[in-house]
Amino acid sequence: MKSQNITIPKTVNRIWWQIDASKLPLGRIASEIAIHLRGKHKRDFTPHMDMGDFVVAVNVEKLKFTGRKIDQKQYFRHSGYLGGLKKTSMKTLFQKNPAEILKKAVFSMIDELKFRKKIMSRLKLVTGAK
Numbered sequence: 001m002k003s004q005n006i007t008i009p010k011t012v013n014r015i016w017w018q019i020d021a022s023k024l025p026l027g028r029i030a031s032e033i034a035i036h037l038r039g040k041h042k043r044d045f046t047p048h049m050d051m052g053d054f055v056v057a058v059n060v061e062k063l064k065f066t067g068r069k070i071d072q073k074q075y076f077r078h079s080g081y082l083g084g085l086k087k088t089s090m091k092t093l094f095q096k097n098p099a100e101i102l103k104k105a106v107f108s109m110i111d112e113l114k115f116r117k118k119i120m121s122r123l124k125l126v127t128g129a130k
Helices: 026-038 090-096 098-109 116-120
Strands: 016-020 054-058 074-078 085-089 123-125
Touching (some): 026 054, 026 098, 026 116, 074 090, 085 090, 090 098, 098 116
Parallel strands (some): 016 054, 054 123
Antiparallel strands (some): 074 085
16 A cells, blocks of 8 residues: 655744624634634645634624524533532623624634644734724
């Protein structure tokens, strides 16, 4: 059987992408951002390397939601103690910080890699169209 040659890129060229978050629903925007952050759109993508680009998402306060998601979705966290389950609805989180909803959605779409937090540091969320 023949062995395959794999070419690993020596340098990673990172470019900046600007995505308008008000054009598509939350899940579609989050998946598009996750693809660019991870680098899967590049021809020389290698799964074990950090090859992603920078992404700036504008108009985060105008996110669109499908169905009754804004009323029904809950975010859970646990303190580790008995009875320490805390939940927050999407509606209250959107009123406090709309960028946090998009950040959570993108974070869950990126694989659990050792450099996932480094990948997320290249995501910039902006309220407004600046």
